[in-house]
Amino acid sequence: MTQILSQAEAPPTPRSLPRIVGVDVARGLAVLGMIAVHTASAEQIGEFAFFALSGRSAILFAVLAGVSLALTTGGTRPPAGPGLVAARRSIAARALALFVLGLVLTQLGSPAMVILATYAVLFLIALPLLRLSWQWLTAVAAVAAVAGPLLSFAIRSHMDVPGTFGETARFDMLTSVDGVRHLGSVILLEGTYPVLTWVPFLLAGMAIGRWGLRRERAGLVLVALGSALAVLGLGGSWVALNLFGGKDALVAHLDEMMPGEGAQLLADLLRMGSFGTVGTDPWQWMLTSTPHSGTVFEVVGSGGVAVAVLGLCLLAARVVPRILVPLAALGSMPLTIYAGHIVALALLLRTESFTQSWATLLWFLAVPLIFATLWRHYLGRGPLEWALNKIGAGAARLGSRPVVS
Template sequence: MHTKPSRRLTGIDAARGVALFGMMSTHVLPLYTPGTTEATWTALLFSGRASGLFAVVAGIGLALLTGGHAQHRDRTLSADRRGIAVRALVIALIGLVLGGVETNIAIILFHYGVLFLVALPFTGLRVRALAAWAAGWLLLAPVAAYLLRPVVAATVDPPSLGANPIFEHFLEPGTLAADVFLTGYYPVLQWLGFLLVGMVIGRLDLSRLGTQLALLGAGAAAAIGAKLLSAQLLGPGGGLAALLQTPDGSRYPLEAMLDVGLAGVDQSGSWWWLAVSAPHSGTTLDLVHVAGSAAAVVGLCLLLTRRFPAALLPLSAPGAMTLTLYSLHVCVMSWADQLDPLPEPLQLFWLQVVGAVAIGILFQRVGSRGPLELIASGAATAARDGHTDVRR
């Protein structure tokens, strides 16, 4: 009776491990072939997809924390929400601390914590209502972002932080809010769609073979379909030609960036921006492609760990402590950037991967969680259970 949940969680941890190593690769390895505007395999595989997978798995985690397939209700759900809120605050605080580290990495943790808080009202929805919200959010949030960005640019000065959030940015609440929700690297307005998709997945019976196959098949179909539709709209539909006439479309090597990412590009001046599916463009087709890719990865990881929970141990062990390992990675990269000469990227990447796998397996063998996971889960448990004890 207890094997199914463990296998399910092992597969989810493995998917989280894929996200961790995918993000690490985009931080360490070049995204363009040196001397060209041609995307590298790292960019083609992981740019935008790894961090999106991280967010989708976060949504699965929220669903599991609130009962998973056997959804919690009433007082139990209220206690769950208190625990999640405290967990989110701890993660956001860690993100603010890491924001003060000198690094070129766009740190996701503060936005991650905000996403947890914004997703709390959705934790009580049944799976069908949740699926409707997820579909509507993926469809309409990018349109809202397209309409709101020019308004924010005209009213908030500056509209974006241009750096990772730190404690001092709370002195500029307008700019901080604009960056976190709309103009930053991980805009919460659109990225909430990833958490909602993950919550839908987490409400399914993930131990069933049919569910796992459906995630793999439907996810792959959605990911491929979004890319094909975007290619049709931009090519024969004339979208790319129109975008090349916009201010930033004419300023940047847009065709090359469509494979690597549009972070930092002002996507205004033409509704055709909503037809792209480039990483970090935040369009409907981008969100559907990334969410579909994430669902397929989750389905595949669940399938591969179905009979043998330890089959993906090099992924699932570090995937069980990504908060600690991600934070350690940011610190390592900050240290490496100060070395002269700079370390060779491929060597630096594999050293970190091997180190993360070794640390993950070590903590699993001694039956412990990562130190930051212990802090976050301990605070969440105290908030969840402490209030109940007082009521009694």
């Protein structure tokens, strides 16, 4: 008896398993957090809330991207053989689509700094790591959390020309050789979301996904682990700044530029956060942990916050699942909602009808929740998620040859 099988038939995703509601809830929170930062001001929602959401919402989303990669490539069992080849093709194709979509959204002129190009590169970096166990992924993530920021600092310290400040990938960077070089620098090293300091978040998420989120005490373990990392990172930064002279060195440096105003200027800078990197002179900037600073303290501390939030969402999904239905629906189509709010911001700016107000913020939070809940109930998968899945599935089948047995 002869059977004709396709190598691509080994599915890269565990389709038989139900969705993990807590993960969807966490994604929903991450997307809403980014929307709030893009549409509100610190004066509206309070400095503490704005500070907590700024940067950390995107980091939560990056950690969850890693979780999704693990869940869709075998979960606790890393893929091998034809399944691994298909998974890598699928992820690579989706990464390319995300990169193009990120450039398109940036081209619209929205005030939001689009993160999708960085996500795309992170997905490509993950390809050779798909076979690793959760123990190895945890070790690699820990090394990257320390080595990435230090390497970034070392490279930028020896750059002849001042680096970029808060840039993201754009189409016009592809029009010349120098532009492509600049694009690489923005994505890998100097932009708002530099891969060198963001890869630990993806790896941490992959480790969590491989470890297993369906364990009985997964939520409690992640809350405890995340809280410990948050204290280590954010608390360690406070100690280094206030007890070991870091703050005094930075104030003295700023006083040289603005005599008598160094302390207030430092307080303002730490409250505002950064745009992907910190300065290299003096080196004590590396002791800070403000959002988007890309220091070891920020990577560990904010990464820990993301892990703890995921754990809390897993616990909440078990206790009050019905209340979380709209948030879980939104989290099941994060790309659609994220891209949609970027487009909406760009359109409002063109019509000069965008203002930062409570009404604007409520609209930008309520409409996605209502849309996602209705779409999920009646149509299922989000439109962009459906398209990305089709692209990935098509790529997984490319190059597969029939095997006759």
